[in-house]
Amino acid sequence: MVDFIVGHFNYWVIITLMMTGLYVIISTGNLVKKLVGLGVFQTSVFQLYITLSKVAGGRPPIFDKLPGYGTETKYGAAVDPLLGVIYSNPLPHVLILTAIVVGVSTLAVGLALVVRIREAYGSIEGDDIDEAEYKIEIASS
Amino acid sequence: MNFIEMITNAGGGHLLANAPALVVAIPLIAGAVAVVLGHGKLAWVWSVLIALVTFGFSLILLQSVLGGETITYAMGNWPAPLGITYHIDALNALLISLVSAMALLALLYGWPMVEREIDPKKHAMFFGTFLLCVGGLIGVAIAGDAFNVFVFLEVSSISTYVLVAMGAQKNRQALTASFNYLILGTIGATFFVIGVGLLYMATGTLNMADISRILADSEGNRVVRAAFAFIVIGLGLKTAMFPLHTWLPNAYTFSPSMIGVFLASTATKVAFYILIRFLFSVFHAGASFETAMFDFVLAPMAMVAMIVCSVQASFQSDVRRLLAYSSVAQVGYMLLGLSLGTAAGLAAGLLHMFNHALMKGALFMAVGLAGLGLGITRVNELRGLGKTMPLVAAGLTVAGLSLIGVPLTAGFISKYYLVIAVLERGWWWAVVAIVVSSVLAIFYVGRMIEAMYLQNPPTPSAAHESDPPIQVRSPVLSMAALYVLVIGSVWFFFDPSLPKGLADTAAGLLIGGGGL
């Protein structure tokens, strides 16, 4: 039971963090805060992947080895890198590297839109913008 | 151009063997090239050329999978599951042909609109972004790796947000439409990533065929079920599945005309495809939670969409918004076919996807032309179009009839097969929904036809009191692109063998052995 709680506790924390981000996105009407929420949501998903890749007692998946394909190492001894050393799983790291960059790309486009929306409507509150459009719609019909 | 020569020298067979990679890489690389082609028209010519080449490659791929074969292509020659593989069969070959053909037609159609709607200094980047969007959509369609799907989904999505926002020069609402799309689209993509992460957690692999194999061997557990839910919701957002469709009407309404045409006929289709791929190939149709989801969530939502969004379409005064709501309703038809869980239903859904791309593309083109010629954006402004722009009005009418599903049009064929498939399952209430939705379609399409043919054209002074009357222009290439789709909408009534055959083959693969 203790093993189960210790082994699953970080999932629960990460889920809470994800939902915090999602809550900010859905609840706030402020466009900048929405994007902050999106960032928190995505960063928390990254945490889910990375926590998954951790192997108990592991080290970062980088060999202490020169780039040759012989047996020399930094320390001059021939060591099989897979012998006696535990490494964490590299694949989720790669995926998340990609996802981080995708995330910042989305954010940049989103912020650019916010700046233009501010210039066009004089507000970055979703409710104010809807109201402005609604008034125009009423006036035109 | 050096590369192309080198490739040609490398020999035809080798070139064809690499077609799966090239069909994605060429538009993406060409998109980057377009950015540095400073001159607007040059960028357009370049894009048309690239779309043509891409279409050629997709036809080559289509040709090689017509008989139900599958092609697997290993990127970087790394075998799955270590590397990323592409997987091509009847289903996605049909889709990439559709996407590249629509890209070509949208480009041929779009130059006069782009010239008017987009700042000339931005033309090169605009066409560059468009090519990236095309490459992204094709990449999603042929990826055989779950995470690669996400990456290319984001290529296509981010470029779509940008392209939609380019409508801001016409109407500032394009900005908010794009922003809302960005928020909902990114939530969808993130849900998808959560789903893929959970699948990876359960199986240890990202290759879709591999995931499918491992899931088939194991009893589904809670992680897999949650992954399923997140993937369905994530892709549902991208597909504009009711009630996750709220981004769509404004995005279609306020985007530049050319982008409206392209999005309406491809974007949700690709998302729909990848949804099918996950539901039937990665997960296994027939798993209890999947059947329950089909019967109790997807099918009811599909029917609600078919009726509610058709009603909403009937009350729209903006023509493009009317068409956009109709699109959400039509997605309902496709989802209904899918939710039947049978080969017949799936084939009908796929066929409707194909036909809907043709007719909705044609409708958006016709409306765009009316807008270019007469500044028309509203349904009541269509009055007398039958006299002022007879060819455009005729095209709009034929495509509209196809949307209703009138005999002699392709829309009839797909609705016919859908009804047959629904009756096979004994879902008579779904037939009622189809009929009600079609009647509503008669109403909203009828409004346009009535305005075009039964009302007199406005005198210029009444319509635009302050503006000088706009000169009626009907660019030849745009008309040609429109009529390719209009004729297609009729042609595939008389000879539906190509899309029907592919849809049947694809559905057979999907239902039969998972299709991966």
Add this chain to the structure above:
Amino acid sequence: MGLDVSFDIFIVIDLIIMSMLLVVGIALVRLNNLFAVVMLYGVYSLLAAIWFVSLDAVDVAFTEAAVGAGISTVLMLGAMLLTSREAKPTPALRRWLSLGVVGVTGMALFYATFDMPNFGDANSPANSYVGLQYMYDTITEVGVPNVVTAILASYRAFDTFGEVVVVLTAGLGVMLILGIGTTRTRDGESPQSGDETTQSAPPVTTVLATENHHIVLQVVAKILIPIIVLYALYVQFHGDYGPGGGFQAGVIFASAVILYSLIFGMDETRRAIPAKVVQFGTALGVLIFGGLGLVTIAMGGKFLDYDVLTAADPILGQHVGILIIEVGVLVTVASVMLSIYYGFAGRYRELKDQDW
């Protein structure tokens, strides 16, 4: 499975970081001052980066710190300065609706945790199948000690290609939406009304004027910038052996230029690196990366199959291939970061010292 002692210490560290993340998350929800919200986002990213180090994901930590805590926060601050500093509080109805949606979603995930493997489980499917295979194969097949780089740049190079295209898309997007800042006037369609930030003078490209009291900054910057660029190059070319690579190096390089522009002004920066060059650079990186793919096809291999680059020695081919695509990544990432900065900076109103 048994947990050994050294692992327990990591669990304590993890617990501390997690509780800090939770505190920051809750604060983010409750605050409406945008400046505070954005700064907390930076803190959140940094905490995440620290956690990633503790979880052995050093490459990810590096990127998260540079991109999440660095670039993202700067962009958000910039956008906030251009818009407004206060968010309206959420109406009660929407709060409850959102809570409902979030509750259902959270429960679905919580439900799934009961079948999830234990934290740190070496035998979980995720850690024992493909991920482990990379550890066995990398040295003989790719010959790069940093396995993350090997996967990123070779095994899953096509993902990375897509990623570079995403970055290009974002750069194009910002340039299309905001312009690249060559014009000083706003678009005609914007009505100038609203709160304090709009009634200001037309945007001026100089963020900080080169006034006399910045002389210290200028001297320090002149020393710092070459060092930063050098560090970027180190990160770029050391990516095979340690954490780092094109993305991180691109971001660092861009930040050197941004620092330059903060001290010496946008006009000076535009003279040093013209907008046209930046625009060309965004495309150039993708062309290098994609071009290599076409070359490998032309040389008889598959797309991005580096083995064919050198006839005799596939490992050398892998090295060459990785080197080239990392350069492509560097060029596009650095250029796009700059184009985004130019885009936003082109719309900055003048910032005076007393505004801070």
